[in-house]
Amino acid sequence: MPKKAPSKPASTAKQLPAAALELIAHRFRALSEPVRLKLLSALMQGEKNVTQLVEAAGTGQANVSKHLAILKQAGMIATKREGLSTLCSISDPAIFQLCEIMCAKLKDEHAQRSKHLEGL
Amino acid sequence: MPKKAPSKPASTAKQLPAAALELIAHRFRALSEPVRLKLLSALMQGEKNVTQLVEAAGTGQANVSKHLAILKQAGMIATKREGLSTLCSISDPAIFQLCEIMCAKLKDEHAQRSKHLEGL
DNA sequence: TTGCTGTATCGCTATATGGCGATATAAAGT
DNA sequence: ACTTTATATCGCCATATAGCGATACAGCAA
Numbered sequence: 001m002p003k004k005a006p007s008k009p010a011s012t013a014k015q016l017p018a019a020a021l022e023l024i025a026h027r028f029r030a031l032s033e034p035v036r037l038k039l040l041s042a043l044m045q046g047e048k049n050v051t052q053l054v055e056a057a058g059t060g061q062a063n064v065s066k067h068l069a070i071l072k073q074a075g076m077i078a079t080k081r082e083g084l085s086t087l088c089s090i091s092d093p094a095i096f097q098l099c100e101i102m103c104a105k106l107k108d109e110h111a112q113r114s115k116h117l118e119g120l
Numbered sequence: 121m122p123k124k125a126p127s128k129p130a131s132t133a134k135q136l137p138a139a140a141l142e143l144i145a146h147r148f149r150a151l152s153e154p155v156r157l158k159l160l161s162a163l164m165q166g167e168k169n170v171t172q173l174v175e176a177a178g179t180g181q182a183n184v185s186k187h188l189a190i191l192k193q194a195g196m197i198a199t200k201r202e203g204l205s206t207l208c209s210i211s212d213p214a215i216f217q218l219c220e221i222m223c224a225k226l227k228d229e230h231a232q233r234s235k236h237l238e239g240l
Numbered sequence: 241t242t243g244c245t246g247t248a249t250c251g252c253t254a255t256a257t258g259g260c261g262a263t264a265t266a267a268a269g270t
Numbered sequence: 271a272c273t274t275t276a277t278a279t280c281g282c283c284a285t286a287t288a289g290c291g292a293t294a295c296a297g298c299a300a
Contacts (some may be wrong), residue, residue, distance in 0.1 A: 101221075
């Protein structure tokens with residue numbers, strides 16, 4: 001695929017420009033809070049409105065609203081008004097991959113820890 | 121530190137227990153800072169000592185040391201002393217996958233934005 | 241020992257952010 | 271109009287953390 005070579009200082013080029021790193025970091029940060037992961041986890045079962053998500057998250061409505069805004073800004077969920085409700089849904093399937101990889105990592109490490117304890 | 125969650129209302133069972141979500145969030149958080157991503161980016165080219173990483177990161181040595189500790193605690197890098205130096209290396213190949221996915225996401229979004237500007 | 245280098249840790253400040261209550265806005269029904 | 275419901279936003283507080291300088295520690299050389 002023909003990738004355009006933008007005007008980049010080819011000499012001192014790191015593989016990723018600093019601006020890109022900030023964008024990437026920003027997106028990872030959206031995934032770095034348990035409440036937000038819980039929201040995404042709930043949304044993996046399908047579209048939900050904010051009230052349902054408040055229930056699922058187990059925290060206040062104001063917080064959920066803020067967290068949803070963060071997820072939305074990170075391009076991970078989409079929202080649409082429907083009457084009184086705001087329906088939320090996962091907008092980027094990459095999230096599934098990301099969480100799967102991270103979960104696999106956790107399971108591996110857990111298995112390692114269990115192994116280390118076997119001899120006790 | 122988070123106060124201990126009281127006995128869970130068993131009704132709202134989740135696919136992932138809260139403790140797991142915290143662990144996952146913790147790992148994503150390790151990837152949520154530009155300096156740490158820069159360190160990982162540098163380490164993708166191979167083992168490096170702290171001084172080299174300080175150069176690559178463009179921030180103070182104290183910060184780099186702290187960031188490396190965070191990455192280490194998240195199980196993303198390994199360190200070994202060798203003489204005066206501490207050699208660091210990526211210990212979990214999953215990081216490559218995670219960053220690839222996130223970068224692809226960014227490229228997609230960038231392409232989208234470019235498209236929206238085409239008609240102007 | 242002393243000195244030098246590389247790394248880790250401490251103390252501090254400033255900023256960012258999560259959680260909460262209160263309030264504002266939006267949309268629909270009366 | 272007013273009320274109710276659903277969501278968003280605001281103000282405040284407490285905590286977390288990135289960055290910095292100074293310092294402590296570790297390892298090697300003379």
